[in-house]
Amino acid sequence: MSAPGTLPDHVRERVDRDVAEILADAGCSGWVHATTIGSPQIEHSFDADAPVVLASVYKLAVLISLCRSADRGDIDLASSITVDPTLWAQGPTGLAAFGDPVTLSRRDLAISMMTVSDNVAADVLLDELGLDRVRADLVSLGAERTRIVGGVAELHERLQRETGTSTVAEAFAALADPDSDASVSAYDAAYSSSSTPRDCTALLSAVWTDRAASPEMCAFIRDTMRRQVFTARLASGFPFRRVTVAGKTGTLVAIRNEIGVVEFPGELPVAVAVFTLSARSEQSLPQVDRAIGEAARTVVTQLRVPAE
Numbered sequence: 001m002s003a004p005g006t007l008p009d010h011v012r013e014r015v016d017r018d019v020a021e022i023l024a025d026a027g028c029s030g031w032v033h034a035t036t037i038g039s040p041q042i043e044h045s046f047d048a049d050a051p052v053v054l055a056s057v058y059k060l061a062v063l064i065s066l067c068r069s070a071d072r073g074d075i076d077l078a079s080s081i082t083v084d085p086t087l088w089a090q091g092p093t094g095l096a097a098f099g100d101p102v103t104l105s106r107r108d109l110a111i112s113m114m115t116v117s118d119n120v121a122a123d124v125l126l127d128e129l130g131l132d133r134v135r136a137d138l139v140s141l142g143a144e145r146t147r148i149v150g151g152v153a154e155l156h157e158r159l160q161r162e163t164g165t166s167t168v169a170e171a172f173a174a175l176a177d178p179d180s181d182a183s184v185s186a187y188d189a190a191y192s193s194s195s196t197p198r199d200c201t202a203l204l205s206a207v208w209t210d211r212a213a214s215p216e217m218c219a220f221i222r223d224t225m226r227r228q229v230f231t232a233r234l235a236s237g238f239p240f241r242r243v244t245v246a247g248k249t250g251t252l253v254a255i256r257n258e259i260g261v262v263e264f265p266g267e268l269p270v271a272v273a274v275f276t277l278s279a280r281s282e283q284s285l286p287q288v289d290r291a292i293g294e295a296a297r298t299v300v301t302q303l304r305v306p307a308e
Contacts, residue, residue: 004041007302012044015302019046019295026291027279028256033197034272034299037208037261038307044299048197051145051189052275055250056117057257058148058193060203062126063110063224064141065134067217075128077107085120089152090168094118107220114224114248119152126151141206146195155252159186175253176283186252187277197273200259204271208261222246225260232286233258234272237293238300240264254281256288262300268307270300 006012023030033048035041069075082103085095093116095102095109106125113121126134131148138146159171162184175184185191206212207221225246233256235245247260259273274292278285 004035004043006042007044011302015044015299016046018298022291022294022298023276026276026285026287028276028285028288028291030274030276030291030295031197032272032274032295032299033201034270034296034303035201035205036268036270036303036305037205038268040305042303042305043201044303045198046295046299048273049145051194051196052257053187053189053250053252053255053277054146054148054193054195055252055255055257056119056122056152057195057200057248057250057259059113059117059122060200060221060225060248060259061134061138061143061146061148062122062129063114063221064203064207064212065129065137066106066110066125067213067221068137069129069133071214071217075106077110078105080105081109081124083109083120083124088123089119089156091117091119091152095120111224111227115227116229117249123151123153138203141203141212143195143199143203146199146203148193149191150193155186155192159184162186172253172283176281178281187255197259197275200273201271204259204261204273208269208271222261228260230258232289233292234260234262234274234296235293236290237295237297238262253283254278256285256292258292262296264304266307268305270303272296272300 031050032046035043070077084101085098094112096119109121112118134148156168163171163174165171207218210218228247230249234247242265244263247258250257257275262270278288
């Protein structure tokens with residue numbers, strides 16, 4: 001396979017300048033990579049090889065590994081499992097918001113994990129797969145700079161320990177307090193589940209070209225990602241009829257990310273990954289969410305080409 005092409009120098013410089021201004025106006029640092037999926041392959045990098053904290057973006061790696069395990073016959077996605085959400089990670093969505101045991105299929109667990117970023121579903125599936133399996137699948141797909149160190153429960157325990165708090169809510173409140181000087185390893189890619197924007201778009205490309213798993217399983221991943229309910233980030237940059245954004249967000253107070261594929265009718269899909277770190281640690285940062293969509297649109301617009 002030939003190396004991907006890049007934008008002409010004068011276009012690349014303008015795009016970099018525009019992206020830098022968008023991020024600066026939102027009060028955050030950022031790292032971006034985008035590439036067309038198909039031929040011609042054209043890419044754009046904005047510090048795309050820097051290590052970044054995944055936050056809930058890691059759930060895509062779990063889903064890919066789950067689908068590959070289903071292809072091998074190790075897991076039956078239609079089989080049911082009963083989950084007591086009180087024994088797993090906390091969270092505001094999906095099973096994590098429930099208080100009683102729930103019985104559902106592993107396929108539905110995966111859908112909840114991706115569409116509403118369900119922390120309980122993610123931890124149950126990661127526990128079944130095992131970290132070694134997920135890591136091995138990433139290596140086999142060439143995502144050698146992507147490292148998964150644990151699930152949400154592990155992260156929450158670390159946050160509580162490092163902030164000196166006794167509950168998850170207290171830990172997040174400490175992180176969001178502008179007067180707090182709490183320093184946590186969760187913001188450091190060396191200690192957290194991490195990747196690079198380029199690795200993330202490579203994983204997306206593998207899903208969209210049926211290389212990440214079987215065609216049937218890749219179609220399931222694509223369909224699930226198109227059903228994500230959060231639209232304030234990547235999707236906010238593409239409010240156009242018939243345009244689809246299939247994505248996965250990641251949030252950890254000052255960290256706000258999203259990776260996804262933008263699909264214009266009659267054109268090559270474009271995989272894009274935008275990772276940010278805000279100067280402010282607040283639970284709600286709508287200006288950063290919007291900046292993710294604006295930065296993505298700025299780059300993707302220059303990569304749009306008709307499908308052959």
